[in-house]
Amino acid sequence: MASLTLRRVGGSVVATFPKALLELLNATEGDTVEYTFDDGKLIIESKQKKRRKLPKYDLNQLLEEHKQIMPLLKEEYEIWGKDKRKGTELL
Structure with a gap:
């Protein structure tokens, strides 16, 4: 048992934890x-919500991965008509 x-x-x-x-x-x-x-017995409970550890990203690595999957996405963009804007869309 720890003390x-x-x-x-x-x-x-x-008490130092x-x-x-x-x-x-x-x-x-x-x-x-x-x-x-x-x-x-003394029972201690945290009121804090469980904190998530967020992954750290490197912008250069993300951009490189995007370049690699871009050929796969091009077909999806064509199916959804991303390149066929009408002029009033925000994106």
Whole structure:
């Protein structure tokens, strides 16, 4: 079982949470958490919604991939009439 150390900071006593535990709670510094006591146990729950890790994109790589699939898209564009604008379309 892991443990946390209680420390005095000013007039308060605080527990320091390791980074791995904060990740499990999906919490970070400044977030609000809820706590309850149940059968002598302290239960801490995060109020934060699960954060998604967004992928990082490289513009040059995306443009290169677009060039590679462009021949496949050309037929789709022709089917949908992308090149047959009437003059009032936004795109």
